[in-house]
Amino acid sequence: MSKRQIDGVGKDLAAPVEYSAAVDRYLAAADLGSASRRVYRISLHGWAWPLVDRRVPTGRERRGADPPVVPLALLDGPKASQRLQRGLTDRAATAQPRTLTRELACLRAATAWWLAQGWITADPATGLAAPAPCPVPEHTPSDVWRAVRASAAGPDRARGALTLRAPLRELTLWHLLHESRASVEQVLALDIHHLDLPGRHTKERTTGALSWGPGTARLLPMLLAGRTAGPVFVTDRRAPAGTPAADRCPVTGRGRLSYRRAAELFTSATRPLDPAGHGWTLLVLRDRAPRMIPR
Structure with missing residues (x-):
């Protein structure tokens, strides 16, 4: 993303009310190819469920599922980080580590940009970390x-x-x-x-x-x-x-x-x-x- 894009997109416009609108505005400013933009959109929409304290659909249920409507103000709420961490923990049970890393990176990039635009006052992604894998007993044939x-x-x-x-x-x-x-x-x-x-x-x-x-x-x-x-x-x-x-x-x-x-x-x-x-x-x-x- 160029400096002109960072400075020129968002600050001249009113902050969006809804999370998905903030996602659209971020992706419009991001210097991403079409394939990367699609990956970012899917990842960022996936974080909508934990923000309203709901589990992300898995398997066939996730394909085509519309994310819930989320007020962007929820990202400034006292429970935002806690809910995102819980969502990260739930996601870790079904997603590969590489996928989890990518989805967390997408969220961090977006929240940092929204913070820079003044749309949120704190970054709820700060301190988020994927849970450590469960220890495997020494006798397990792995x-x-x-x-x-x-x-x-x-x-x-x-x-x-x-x-x-x-x-x-x-x-x-x-x-x-x-x-x-x-x-x-x-x-x-x-x-x-x-x-x-x-x-x-x-x-x-x-x-x-x-x-x-x-x-x-x-x-x-x-x-x-x-x-x-x-x-x-x-x-x-x-x-x-x-x-x-x-x-x-x-x-x-x-x-x-x-x-x-x-x-x-x-x-x-x-x-x-x-x-x-x-x-x-x-x-x-x-x-x-x-x-x-x-x-």
Whole structure:
């Protein structure tokens, strides 16, 4: 989405009363292809049910189901975040992690834009996180679980970490650190204008050039949806007063993610994989994948 689109759409018009109208206005301003626009529309309409404390239809019932009428003011209500989190938890029972990540990214992009237009006063998507997967007993004959356990015990702990279900921001950061082999400081210092997304690398004039692989290439566009400037990785909340403009997102007002916070989140997320129960540091993401042994 261009700066002209962000500044020119919405602010000159009265705020829409209904959620679906706000969705239409956001999609009209978003720089999306027709296929992506359709995905965003389906995802955003899906959040209408939990906003009125109803479960999203599943299976055949969801196809063609009209979303409920939702006043946009409900997003400013005290229960909005709680209802969205409950909807996210319900959705996790039937949706694949990749689908859940995409739908949450669509919601975050839209609410950030509505907040920037002044249509809502708080972002109900702040702090939303997909629930952790249910632990699998060690005796369960699951190839996936055995692979995660093996990677946690071996030199390739990075592979185990990247199988975890985590928020989009964390997954993107972990994949970028693993695939680029760059330092945490270098990655967290990246701004959106540093990136050449189609080329999967930073632009030539960027200090400390780096490149990435398919995992990061899949996640980055979802993370950056609705933002064209500012830090790549930002905090969940608005930056404190006095934060330098270079470390603040001009759309959402959120600050650049710090090394300390990124490290805390990774250690907490990897605690279940650590036999000692302490969790790992971000440095394990630079572990190399083990060589394949021919049979």
